Amino acid sequence: xxSNLLKNNVLVVGQSCVHQEVTQALGxxxxxxxxxxxxxxxxxxxxxxxISCVIIEYTEKILLEICTLKAHFKTYSIPIxxxxxxxxxxxxxxIVQSGIDDFIQKPLVAQxxxxxxxxxxxxxxxxxxxxxxxxxxxxxxxxxxITNRLSQSFAMVYADLDHFKAYNDVYGFAQGDQLLLALAxxxxxxxxxxxxxxxxxxHVGGDDFAIISTPDKAELIAQKVCVQFDQLAPSFYNEHxxxxxKIVTFNRQGDVQEFPLITLSCxxxxxxxxxxxxxxxxxxxxAELKRYAKNKPDGVIRSNYVKDRxxx
Numbered sequence: 410x411x412s413n414l415l416k417n418n419v420l421v422v423g424q425s426c427v428h429q430e431v432t433q434a435l436g437x438x439x440x441x442x443x444x445x446x447x448x449x450x451x452x453x454x455x456x457x458x459x460i461s462c463v464i465i466e467y468t469e470k471i472l473l474e475i476c477t478l479k480a481h482f483k484t485y486s487i488p489i490x491x492x493x494x495x496x497x498x499x500x501x502x503x504i505v506q507s508g509i510d511d512f513i514q515k516p517l518v519a520q521x522x523x524x525x526x527x528x529x530x531x532x533x534x535x536x537x538x539x540x541x542x543x544x545x546x547x548x549x550x551x552x553x554x555i556t557n558r559l560s561q562s563f564a565m566v567y568a569d570l571d572h573f574k575a576y577n578d579v580y581g582f583a584q585g586d587q588l589l590l591a592l593a594x595x596x597x598x599x600x601x602x603x604x605x606x607x608x609x610x611x612h613v614g615g616d617d618f619a620i621i622s623t624p625d626k627a628e629l630i631a632q633k634v635c636v637q638f639d640q641l642a643p644s645f646y647n648e649h650x651x652x653x654x655k656i657v658t659f660n661r662q663g664d665v666q667e668f669p670l671i672t673l674s675c676x677x678x679x680x681x682x683x684x685x686x687x688x689x690x691x692x693x694x695x696a697e698l699k700r701y702a703k704n705k706p707d708g709v710i711r712s713n714y715v716k717d718r719x720x721x
Contacts, residue, residue, distance in 0.1 A: 417461040418441075419440070422464070423492060455484070488511065490509075495514075550611060565622075567677075567695045569675075571674055595638055620634075628714075674699065678694050682719070
């Protein structure tokens with residue numbers, strides 16, 4: 410079983426026999442970089458081209474180096490696979506505490522090592538492309554999904570909170586995070602209830618979310634999301650602000666300003682009546698319509714959606 414990933418670098422730390430065995434197992438798919446010692450791994454990895462994985466012959470002496478890698482923001486997501494001579498409770502405890510992601514026992518079996526590589530590199534990529542707050546797929550996976558779906562019946566609902574910065578300024582980031590989690594819950598549940606089994610919900614970043622569905626489902630999803638969010642949003646304010654239906658804080662220019670209760674603006678784009686050529690084309694349409702949606706064209710301050718009805 411060979412990795413489907415593009416050829417990349419794997420750092421192998423250990424004796425020469427380990428280098429040879431790993432190269433035989435993975436050399437067709439990865440560039441193997443061999444080291445005899447684990448000293449100064451952090452500095453080395455930062456200088457090297459992209460490392461897909463570190464495979465290291467485990468000894469107690471390398472624990473500090475591993476902990477250093479897992480503590481640094483540039484290297485913490487690189488999977489580390491330990492090669493063990495024997496298994497014992499003390500060693501397993503050390504592995505868990507150090508942050509090692511996986512292990513394989515000697516003698517090395519090529520197919521087993523290939524599978525370990527595939528599992529760990531895939532998991533690492535998935536984790537890096539998952540929003541840490543909502544656990545929804547992030548921007549890269551949103552873009553990939555759009556690209557893969559454009560040749561099919563495609564519709565996207567792009568959802569963006571109005572006045573979220575002002576809300577965070579008054580209520581704090583922790584409360585803002587709870588609001589984002591509540592919105593994510595609404596988006597996921599509504600899509601699962603009203604959409605197709607293959608529909609997708611992603612967290613683009615910040616307060617921006619994306620639902621990828623089909624033209625026959627997307628508008629109903631957008632309608633329901635807006636209604637449910639307006640029912641929930643007031644509960645995230647104190648009684649005074651909820652009664653006044655506004656908060657007062659500084660705007661981006663540093664001036665005191667009144668802001669209405671937070672609402673949701675959605676843009677609905679599909680290829681039902683026009684050809685969508687690329688993710689950049691979809692993004693351009695969303696940017697054109699998002700400002701219009703945020704201006705609340707019906708004159709009512711509430712969550713709303715704007716549907717792209719153009720044919721060209």
